[in-house]
Amino acid sequence: GFCCGLHKIERLMRQQALRARPRRRGLPKDIGVRQLAAVLPNILDRQFAATQPNQKWVADFTYIWTAEGWLYVAVVIDLFSRRVVGWSMSASMTAQLVADALVMAIWRRGSPRSVLHHSDRGSQYSADQFQRLMADHGITCSMSRSGTVWDNAAMESFFSSLKTERVRARVYRNRDQARADVFDYIERFYNPRRRHSTIGYLSPMEFERLASSG
Template sequence: MAAYVWTAQGWLYVAAVIDLFSRRVVGWSMSEQMTSQMVTDALIMAIWRRGRPDELLHHSDQGSQYTSEPFQRLMADHGITCSMSRSGNVWDNAAMESFFSSLKTERIKRKTYRTRKHARADVFDYIERFYNPKRRHSTIG
């Protein structure tokens, strides 16, 4: 899944991969364009950070970035099972929707970023200095 962050320079897109067990963002990437490379980079970071368990399921929507050949090849090369939401079903991806909702309401909602660089730094700060190490998650106490 991805979020859109408005800046005075235009949109900044944020892709993330969440470990449902720990609720940590284990992979993320940001770009000026919504591309398959951006979501591929987020998954590569997640694989690098978490290692390669025996069984891994990656769930996403049916966006063209996730159905792209490079992204699908990366999953196949790492033995990752692909799972995609049914068209129009927002509940299939509730954990990601919850993360992006938290990002928007807790950090970017009332901010105006002058540059994409400022937005990148703030999103990084939110993920790595607040969300992962400090934020409490009701599902895991």
């Protein structure tokens, strides 16, 4: 109901340290070279149910905007319980990013064998470094078909939850602030407390505890 000019609004916003929300930024592009020899078939084939831990893992990475620039978040999920078993964060979209997440999963789960690892066909997952890591630990590689996001729907569901329930409500001044918040979401909320309809409305950690005791 108040009439005022544009310059007055600008002055008042400066005084209160207010800024308009910027337009959506262009998303980063994967410009890495894909190793065609490492592009493997889709063995998972959208079979997202697992009968035991460390039978099927799905993996991918996403990006979160901060005032310092993009923060890339790589995640590995065990389909048995939907638990995040490995994750890593970096300012760079590299093979090391996804390798670090897989190393954490291997270490946390006691170096299991005969795991099926499913991801997309990005240059990070087809890189020699990452393929050697999987081969050294006896992990079978499965990759989504090109342009078919539903092939990794379980992973997309996790990233949707992360961004809807946490990231979109935040403004991160730097990458460290975003790292701390993503860590808090995964380790203090998602794994121990967030309920999932696919596992009987239990949290991933509770579902694993009950499965091991039964």
